[in-house]
Each structure stands twice: as C-alpha cells, then as structure tokens.
Amino acid sequence: MARILVVDDEVGIRELLSEILYDEGHTIELAENAAQARAARLRGRPDLVLLDIWMPDTDGVTLLKEWGSQGLLDMPVIMMSGHATIDTAVEATRIGAIDFLEKPITLQRLLKTISAGLARGRLPVAKSANGTFVPVPPPSSAAPQIAEPVVQVQTQVPPEPVDHSLLGDITLDQPLREARDAFERVYFEYHLARENNSMTRVSEKTGLERTHLYRKLKQLGIESRKRGG
Structure with a gap:
C-alpha cells in the first residue's frame, strides 16, 4: 500500500x-x-x-x-x-x-x-x-x-449520542495490549450495529472470515447473541 x-x-x-x-x-x-x-x-x-x-x-x-x-x-x-x-x-x-x-x-x-x-x-x-x-x-x-x-x-462538536467510532473514547494511558483490545471492541461493536448484527456483512466489511470473526468477538467479550446473516 x-x-x-x-x-x-x-x-x-x-x-x-x-x-x-x-x-x-x-x-x-x-x-x-x-x-x-x-x-x-x-x-x-x-x-x-x-x-x-x-x-x-x-x-x-x-x-x-x-x-x-x-x-x-x-x-x-x-x-x-x-x-x-x-x-x-x-x-x-x-x-x-x-x-x-x-x-x-x-x-x-x-x-x-x-x-x-x-x-x-x-x-x-x-x-x-x-x-x-x-x-x-x-x-x-x-x-x-x-x-x-x-x-x-x-x-467540530462531539456528537450526541457519542459516536462509537471515536478514537477519543479509548483511554491511551494504559498498556498497548489493553488499548488495542479496547479499540477492537469499539470497532466491532460499531460494525455490528451498523450492519444490523449481520455476521456476513460484518465479515465483508472487516475482511475477517466468519469463523475468525466469531472467535474474535468471543475473545473481546462482545455479547454472543443471535445475529442475522
């Protein structure tokens, strides 16, 4: 790139x-x-x-x-x-x-x-x-x-409610691994909400194969509820 x-x-x-x-x-x-x-x-x-x-x-x-x-x-x-x-x-x-x-x-x-x-x-x-x-x-x-x-x-004024794509929501005063997990959690929750919990569309948007996506969501502690697609 x-x-x-x-x-x-x-x-x-x-x-x-x-x-x-x-x-x-x-x-x-x-x-x-x-x-x-x-x-x-x-x-x-x-x-x-x-x-x-x-x-x-x-x-x-x-x-x-x-x-x-x-x-x-x-x-x-x-x-x-x-x-x-x-x-x-x-x-x-x-x-x-x-x-x-x-x-x-x-x-x-x-x-x-x-x-x-x-x-x-x-x-x-x-x-x-x-x-x-x-x-x-x-x-x-x-x-x-x-x-x-x-x-x-x-x-520029922060939107109401807070947009979950904001980097500012992530506390940088913490170890890199925890900051990365926090970012990934916000990132995947944002795409799940945007794609109406369709795992197929989230997989396409994030570039992750579905099995890897499920594993990543579980690792990040994102609620595993029934999702469309």
Whole structure:
C-alpha cells in the first residue's frame, strides 16, 4: 500500500495510529520528535506524513517550514493537534500541509483524510518569492479541499449520542495490549450495529472470515447473541 510516517511525541497515539494503519495494509515508520522525523525524511520520501503540531524539541509547523525551505515538502503532510488554534491550522495549510486533524480523531475521518492525501501522490514544488519551496496545488479544487477542514476544526462538536467510532473514547494511558483490545471492541461493536448484527456483512466489511470473526468477538467479550446473516 503506502509508506506513512507518523510523527507524535505521545507514545500511545503513535502506537494506536500504527496499529490502525498497519491493519489497513500500510507500512508505518514512527518518529517521536522532529529530529527522528528529519532522519526518516532524509532516508527516503514517505508517501504521506501525519505530523503533530506540539512537540517538545521542534514544533510541527516549524518542521513543516524547514522541509519547505529545503525542497523536501513534496509529499502530502496532514497536521494533527488537540490544542491548536484556528490561526495555527491556517498557517500550516498556507505553508504546505494538505489537511488538519483535530484530536480526538474519528476513525472514519482519519482513514478518509489519509485516502484523499495518498490519492494526491507526489506533490510538485516550486520556489516562492522568499526563496522557500512550497507545494504546487493541483488545479481547480485544491483550495476548497484545504479550506474546508479548517472550518471543521473550529466548529467540530462531539456528537450526541457519542459516536462509537471515536478514537477519543479509548483511554491511551494504559498498556498497548489493553488499548488495542479496547479499540477492537469499539470497532466491532460499531460494525455490528451498523450492519444490523449481520455476521456476513460484518465479515465483508472487516475482511475477517466468519469463523475468525466469531472467535474474535468471543475473545473481546462482545455479547454472543443471535445475529442475522
């Protein structure tokens, strides 16, 4: 599939995103700070970068500017933050980020945004008037695609009732195995509810053979009631 670089100083978020994207078939490289992200970028161009804004050594916006000044911002970069202001989001997209994800990130939004970013592929870069290199947006629809998420960052409100696809429902301050089980429990309960408990459709949606699916539900302690299909 794709090589994705995840840059975030929170180990729980790095590992959870890695698990999700690995299950989607992607190759994942992790960096906990800007120094590791720089080294990863110099080793090779990733197909996409998930970049946290607030990091202890160098913040994500500064790193984005750095890559732009060096002509290395030729891959889609999606910024992430739970504390960024609207001005920070606007600045990141102006510098060259293609989108912005506000934490907690919904699973559906995460996968949709990554899919859109990968569809754009390698971004051509051009030298700006101040000597930096910036991505050249594709014709016509580029501006609305960037502007829309910025509005969503400002106005997004958790839905009522709580959407079980929210990553924010999972406590990251726990061992990885327990966090992974919590995510899988939410994931399968979400699909069971969405498919009206049809095991056939859930099997197709999740890509698991039915026997494996039954075993997984039992392992996660999800109620084993009569299900259609």
